[in-house]
Amino acid sequence: MNEIFSTLLLNTNVTVEEVLAALDRNGKGVVFLVDHDQIMRGLLTDSDMRRALLKGASISDPAELYMNRDFVSGTLPKEKPENIALLNEKICSLPILNPSGRVVDLLRLTDLWRLPVMEPVLKGREVEYVLDCLNTNWISSQGKYVEQFEEKFRSYISTDYALSVSNGTVALHLAMAALGIGRGDEVIIPDLTFIAPASMTVLCAAKPVFVDVDRSTWTLDPSLIEAHITPRTKAIIAVHLYGHPCDMDPIMEIAKRHGLYVIEDCAEALGAEYKGRKVGTIGDIGTFSFFANKVITTGEGGMVITNSPEIHHNMRLLRDHGMARDKRYWHLVAGFNYRLTNLQAAIGLAQLEKIDVFLSYRGEVVNRYSTQLNDVDGIVLPPQKEWAKNIYWLYSLLVDKETTGIDRDSLMGHLAVHGIDTRPLFYPLHQQPPFSDGDWKKYPNADWLSTCGLSLPTSNNIKLEDVDKVCAVIRSVMKNKSIFRKYDTGQCS
Template sequence: MSIPVNTPLFAGNEKKYLNECIDTGWISSEGPFVERFEKGFSSYIGRNHGIAVSSGTAALDIAVKAIGLTEGDEIIVPSFTIISPVFSIIKLGLVPVLVDSDITSWNMDVAAIEALITPKTKAILAVHIYGLPVDMALLETIAEKHNLIIIEDAAEMHGQEYRGRKCGTFGKISIFSFYANKNITTGEGGMVLCDDPELNERCRVLRNLSFTTQGPRFVHEEFGWNYRMTNLQAAIGVAQLENIEAHIIRKREIGAIYQESLSFLAEKGYQLPVPEVEYANNLYWVFGLLAPDKDEKNRLIDHLSKNGIGTRPFFYPMHMQPVFKDYAFAKQRLPVSEQLSSLGFYLPSGLGLTNADQSVVIDTIKAAF
């Protein structure tokens, strides 16, 4: 038996819409499903505009560039995150300023941000991690006080809410990913969301090799990217969006089953995800565990692997990444980020996980103790 860490779920109109693309010949980014997905998803989240792109990383590149910062400006970003946000910052000549994480929510420690602000600080890139959102009310207070732009990375938060307000509606601009392990997927893909019409047009230009909207074609005045989403990808996205509420319910069901069945791990020194905080219920995009020490983490991962069950380690902190060894922030010590990375891993959590397979995962873990 093999139970992967993620299995996507295609239970709706995905095949029907893909066949429609093939039958009509509209497979490129010019096809009608792209606009349909943009309007549908932005409406669902509660933003005025959605710009569909080829990945979540592409969405970050566009978002960071579109807000119009100057080379040398600083953006505060968590060290405990996937590498994409920091890549996007550095590629544009901007400076990432790393903040440590909160051990309870596993998100950026918002209370530590204000001490990092300098005259060069222009933005905060808030990344919601694994299932709970960043404390956005406190973050907005800090941003307003210091006149900082908020970029919201909601790549893992489709459908999550902060005090009843959907993630993806905060700040000047926000992004999502539609990678295969997300709550809705297009295989690869992403979207930039905003409310300002000028910012919307700016993002669309950057997505399309910076073709000018007026003037002669193939004449370019700045760098851009080919980050367009295809009609095929968007067709899958439209079908997935039709079932997003069911997907969110299923994610929380998977999380609740793990919470109840694995509660005994707390007595063994493990930290389970927090089911809720004052401002949100856990979405359980993934179900993570923090082991009491590294040897125990490796022991349980090896035990699961030998029984055909996949796991995935937590993110590796940005200040410890070899690619950044020559950057000033590599000299930092951020103990919570380091602890999360060293001791954390997550279990099979994909939407395609069946109850039977989840029972196998749980029974295999119980057999290890």
């Protein structure tokens, strides 16, 4: 028995205090209580202890008083399918008992094979370039990799100017600040997106105005925009969600008619195209993120692009403390430090050298998913308009509960038991605490997509056999509704 395992086993005669100390030491959220013959009699989790203390338990009480005797256990051999099937988000530590009921081993969810939703692939020249930064002392935001990364990005996207920044969130803030968006202005934002476009609008002292999304693209519905325009509206942020472009022609037409700026948030859509044009090049500014779960990564990082020399000038000035380029420590405006480091740019350059490989392999992964899930009742595949090149940031689909009675969260639970990591789609912005206005009827599509949608593993290096495993679990769960159940017992804290 290894040391961690030994801290999980306590004698039934211990006190609450001893259980708390053991929980603290083992960090597993659970202890097993055994009698003198090592026979398992019950278990206690962090939550059991919290509840007991709240109800007035004393730390000197016998722990047995609060012990959960109705526990779930497995039998040898440890990793047999019956044991694995017992593990889920609630039962994440399974005691393995021998025929006499003695604890002989432990099976944990974290010991099993796991397939992450997204992990970076850093197998190109990343190490070589980063070592070059370290060996030459160019580790801050000056250095050749910043320039090379920006130039390679500029030419990959086909835009006039590309400026690297610290992340995709400040990219949005920089874009709005450079356009002069400020107090009292309004910015139109899709209701279904990551929070950054809305929170950065608030940072500008402007007001985010949410517009519902289109069910067939999951992005801003152009037909609803005009009803939300007021004399204070300054800009539209078009978010190319989950890698699928927005329908940009009507958005640009509305913006032109009303004199509004368009910022394209391409954090999730590097390489995606709208009618043959790369996203980010259609509006006034395009913003990108290189967080570790994005198509290419710099750890944290981002980019702003534009074809306008004036906007580029403003963004560069604001990114670097508003400092004059020809007079050090002379600040023309009050700006920010939103620069990317040479170290991060070195990683970015190596990643960008691989982008075609990443995107073309991603195409194979997408085909593999779509072919196997296409005919599954109740599964709606990700959007794919005829005018769009979707890069499927995360292969995301919908579980239509109305027609199947099957719940998205339960499907996620089943995938988790098989070691498959998933993510729910974003929560609509109007529901989130900083923005909730209490009227939940105005955004039916965002509400619906958010409750039905989940993202599947889509790493740049995911094996096709693993895609097959994910599809097999989904097919079997959707076919066999009787195995569907909500998890209601707990062996985790």
